[in-house]
Amino acid sequence: MVVGSFGAAVTSNALTRPTTTDYDHSVAATEVPSGPLSPNINMCMTACIQLEVAFLLAGKQIVSGIGGTSILTSNYWAAQQGAYVPACVITPASAADVLAIVKQAETWQCQFSTKSGGHVPFAGASNIQGGILIDLSSVNEITLSSDKTSAVVGSGQRWANVYAKLNALGLSALGTHTADVGVGGSLLGGGISPLANQHGWGCDNVLSYEVVIGDQILTVTPTSYSDLYFALRGGGNNFGIVTRFTIAVYPLELMWGGSYIYQMAEFAPVIDVMTNFTAQSDSDPKGIATTFLDYTAPVVNPPILANFTAPPHTASTMQVQTEASITTSIPSPWGFQQTFWTFTYKANNALPHNIWVQCEQNVDAFLAQHPVAGFQLGCIFVPVIPTLIKNSNKNGGNAMGLTTDSALMMFLLQITWNNAADQPYVYQFAQAFITEANATAHSMGVNHPYVHLNYAHISQNPFFGYGPTNLAKLRAVSKKYDPQQTFQKLQPGGFKL
Known part of the structure; x- marks a missing residue:
């Protein structure tokens, strides 16, 4: 099945859902694990046992699965992640607990991984084979400030719960467009939500971070540890373990949003609508397109989104509703094989048509040669308009290196399938697809170096696309x-500097 999406899904008889030198976005065809598959298991076992004893003496039963008995497949969106078996799983409830775990890992030189929501679709991002898994699911508070302008949110919380709690009070925050994603990973990689055009990326609306780093717990703000504050806005998990975020909160009661469902034959005119929308979006930043179409006010069919009704569509979920309702309206089944690949280009009328032809033709050719069970492919276009980038410059700007010269389009290739044995074929297909699309962008002079961390495959290191100055920072x-480079060496998961 092929799905095209920018808030507008295309159905095809199946469930609908919607390195880099010279910034070359071509990638290796085989997934590279984010760290060694077998850390020193004896050292890790010792660390796990000592942590269990220490926490039990403190009255905390938070260590489980010692000896590799935790089967975690159902705890991860992508089956690749759940296939790893850690030496133990520790579920801390505070930054102090996390600090104790990191110190013990450093003492025994045991590798570890940190899990917020478990939504990253490549092996080892938030799980580890034979090391310590730090599961932040119990660091899950949502505490609204008395003046209702900010909230403290635990790194292990999910956006579905954050949106539900805030929406009930006529409020919202900058998170993601898919609500089953964890707070921690999404904010460290950027985060794009219905309010993004008005207020910037999710990371730009973090007022302070509680971070475990080195042998201390820091409160990081624009004025305290300002260089670290800059780095955490798009820098991933390279600088410590963030346990709590204080985030800005904004008024948002009801909004108009959802999806239009188009037949594949109608998608070419929908692409034209999208490119026109992208060019005009600065005029009304309440309108935004991600995997949904959203207008962040209870206005039915506002002018900025009106053209999406013109192409014939078979169904619509567009209605006035809460953000929580919209962002949970598309099923996101867990436990299948998943992969993301991405690249960015300068918004252009012709290139998305070329990409859509790839989506149709390349899939047919691939499945004729490799009949991969359960294969579903999403071709997803997400505009990044100058207003969004301008609103990202608050508090010194973020690490992602984007400028307001022109509108950009992030392209996300999302593939779901059933069996691990088909992974090499799927990755070869994805590599060829992204390489071809990026080569076309180069030939048209609309290529752009940015690689969105939350959409990237492990072999697409986003930090090269941030520019040499920001990478050096x-x-x-x-x-x-x-200074010991604990979070480069002992926490191998994710994208490293």
Whole structure:
């Protein structure tokens, strides 16, 4: 099945859901694990046992699965992640607990991984084979400030719960467009939500971070540890473990949003609508397109989104509803094989048509040669308009290096399938697809170096696309606050500097 999406899904008889030198976005065809598959298991076993004893003496039963008995497949969105078996799983409830775990891991040189929501679709991002898994699901508070302008949110919370609690009070925050994603990973990689055009990325609306780093717990703000504050806005998990975020909160009661369902034959005119929408979005930043179409006010069919009704559509979920309702309206089944691949280009009328032809033709050719069970492919276009980028410059700007020269389009290739044995074929297909699309962008002069961290495959290191100046800043911050390079060496998951 092929799905095209920018709030507008295309159905095809199946469930609908919607390295880099010279910034070359071509990638290796085989998934590279984010760290060694077998850390020193004896050292890790010792660390796990000592942590269990220490926490039990403190009255905390938070260590489980010692000896590799935790089967975690159902705890991860992508089956690749759940296939790893850690030496133990520890579920801390506070930053102090996390600090104790990290110290013990450093003492025994045991590798570890940190899990917020478990939504990253590549092996080892938030799980580890034979090491310590730090599961932040119990660090899950949602505490609204008395003046209702900010909230403290635990890193292990999910956006579905955050939106539900805030929406009930006529409020919202900057998170993600898919509500089953964890707070921690999404904010460290950027985060794009219905309010993004008005207020910037999710990371730009973090007022302070509670971070475990080195042998201390820091409160990081624009004025305290400002260099680390900059690095955490898009720098991933390279600088410590963030346990709590204080985030800005904004008024948002009801909004108009959902999806239009189009037949594949109608998708070419929908692409034209999208490119026109992208060009005009600065005129009304309440309108935004991600995997949904959203207008962040209870206005039915506002002018900025009106053209999406013109192409014939078979169904619509568009209605006035809460953000929580919209972002949970599309099923996101867990436990299947999943992969993301991405690249970014300068918004252009012709390129998305070329990409859509790829989506149709390349899939047919691939499945004729490799009949991969359960294969579903999403071709998803997400505009990044100058207003969004301008609103990201608050508090010194983020690490992602985007400028307001022109509108950009992020392209996300999302593939779901059933069996691990088909992974090499799927990755070869995805590599060829992204390489071809990016080569076309180069030939048209609309290529762009940015690679969105939350959409990237493990072999697409986003930090090269942030530009050499910002990459140098990130590396300097890492060495300053983490001189032992614990979060580069002992926490191998995710994208490293």
